[in-house]
Amino acid sequence: MWKTSILAVLLGTSLLANAQQGPAQQVVQWQLQVMRDGQQIDSFDGTTTVGQARTDTHHKVVQHNVGCKDQPGGSLDLTRTLTVSPLQADANEVTLSIEAQETFEEDGAQQTDTGCKLPPQPRQVSASHPGLKVAAGQWASWTIVDKNPNLVYRVKASLANTATSAN
Template identity: 80%
Template sequence: MWKTSIVAVLFGTALLAHAQESAQPVVQWQLQVVRDGQQIDAFDGTTTVGQARTDTHHHVVQHNVGCKDQPGGSIDLSRTLTVSPTQADANTVTLAIDAQETLEDDSAQQTSEGCKLPPQPRVVNASHPGLQVKTGEWTTWTIVDKSPTLAYRVRASLANHS
């Protein structure tokens, strides 16, 4: 009977040790959305390597339109990001990032009579399968290079490190 108890204790200890050894690192990350040089949004999270986190932010805008400059319909400028750490150690974190952005064009449109039209929204999809970030340092990933410029500034580290 006592042999069975010892075997059970040893087996349980071995399983616990194996679980601790194979536990995936946890990554703390920050992502800033920068449009034309100014930060317009930010995301952050703590995610285990091999897992993903998806967040959506909404920014509803309304423009004055027409020759009488009346309020027009609203546009939901949504931004959805999925961030997944794929590798992490004390020096470098590798992130897979998928993004879908709804942006407004910078150019103001007018009718042939010179009346205001609202900016046209456009959807931008971007994916980076392995953005490498040095622990604690900012890395920039340019999504759109003009009209407007759009970049993500990303910083990451192991959750128990700064």
């Protein structure tokens, strides 16, 4: 009788462990293009499991000639940090949460009262999209800044072919 009880416990434990594993996690493959005034200036891509997040930061250090003698001025680190998190995904549509922090230069050169060059001023923008819906294999657009400059994120996403994540 005790052998039957042990067998029942082992069988029950095995069934419970299999039930807790549940279905395989959905994995989303995505691309994000950063468009400034209609020109692509940066891109991000990744493969992320639904319910997880991926954060990437890109840096671009710039330096301008400034002053009346047109001498090199101090450098500025223009950063772009994105956090992309797939919320839902199926064969037809992916819903992504996107958080963005950008530091970029304003359009147009500035001058002092005497006509000496000033560097473009840095501008910082934070934006959040709680649920951008992207039709599988199609590009969706999200405007971050309307003008001076026009900054748009183009996003493409679909279910990945594999069940592993490169998060």
